[in-house]
Amino acid sequence: MTSVLEFQRYKKRNKPISIITCYDYWSAKIIDETGVDAVLVGDSVAMVMHGFDTTVNANLEMMKLHVSAVRKGLKNKFLIADMPFLAHRKGLKELIESVDDVMKCGAQAVKIEGANGHIEAISHVVGSGIPVMGHIGLTPQSVHQLGGFKVQGKNDEQARQLIDDAKSLEQAGCFAMVLEMVPAELAKKISEIVSVPTIGIGAGK
Numbered sequence: 236m237t238s239v240l241e242f243q244r245y246k247k248r249n250k251p252i253s254i255i256t257c258y259d260y261w262s263a264k265i266i267d268e269t270g271v272d273a274v275l276v277g278d279s280v281a282m283v284m285h286g287f288d289t290t291v292n293a294n295l296e297m298m299k300l301h302v303s304a305v306r307k308g309l310k311n312k313f314l315i316a317d318m319p320f321l322a323h324r325k326g327l328k329e330l331i332e333s334v335d336d337v338m339k340c341g342a343q344a345v346k347i348e349g350a351n352g353h354i355e356a357i358s359h360v361v362g363s364g365i366p367v368m369g370h371i372g373l374t375p376q377s378v379h380q381l382g383g384f385k386v387q388g389k390n391d392e393q394a395r396q397l398i399d400d401a402k403s404l405e406q407a408g409c410f411a412m413v414l415e416m417v418p419a420e421l422a423k424k425i426s427e428i429v430s431v432p433t434i435g436i437g438a439g440k
Contacts, residue, residue, distance in 0.1 A: 236313055241313075246432040255274055261308065273314070277290075279317075280301050298318075306340060315368055344367065347360070358407045367407075368434075371401060401425045410432075413434045414426075414438040
């Protein structure tokens with residue numbers, strides 16, 4: 236089974252890391268027999284499985300339900316769970332309680348969207364012994380602020396901000412980070428700057 240240490244070894248060896256999103260027991264059983272390195276129970280479950288227009292409608296109970304289902308079918312893969320909308324903005328106590336819940340449902344790490352204003356929360360979770368995956372670029376929980384599902388980092392100012400965000404996430408202790416809908420050139424640059432693995436979601440052609 237892949238671990239956070241294995242992620243780091245992959246980075247040093249320049250070996251690609253494969254992660255797939257999964258929401259249910261039967262899909263997890265199928266994925267468990269593949270060569271995929273890790274599985275993410277994404278808050279996109281709100282859209283894909285429940286028919287909402289954005290990920291904003293994913294709440295803690297929804298995430299716990301699907302993390303539990305995936306864990307039952309997944310025996311040999313590292314499992315990461317998304318923290319739902321605003322879970323990391325309600326105070327450190329509430330955040331740790333939410334993280335505690337999804338970890339007890341079978342997650343081995345959590346993913347927290349964004350960097351600006353979230354570094355203290357991420358550091359607190361990491362300091363509590365829980366692996367955190369960062370997520371920058373298009374952050375779907377902020378879709379209304381971003382004006383839709385659009386490529387991020389297309390101009391110099393945005394690119395500099397994403398580079399700064401990536402550095403901040405690394406310093407906060409993230410074991411890896413997602414780069415979503417970031418131009419390939421910028422994604423490559425960020426991947427070279429930070430020492431932790433980067434996972435692309437639509438980060439390229």
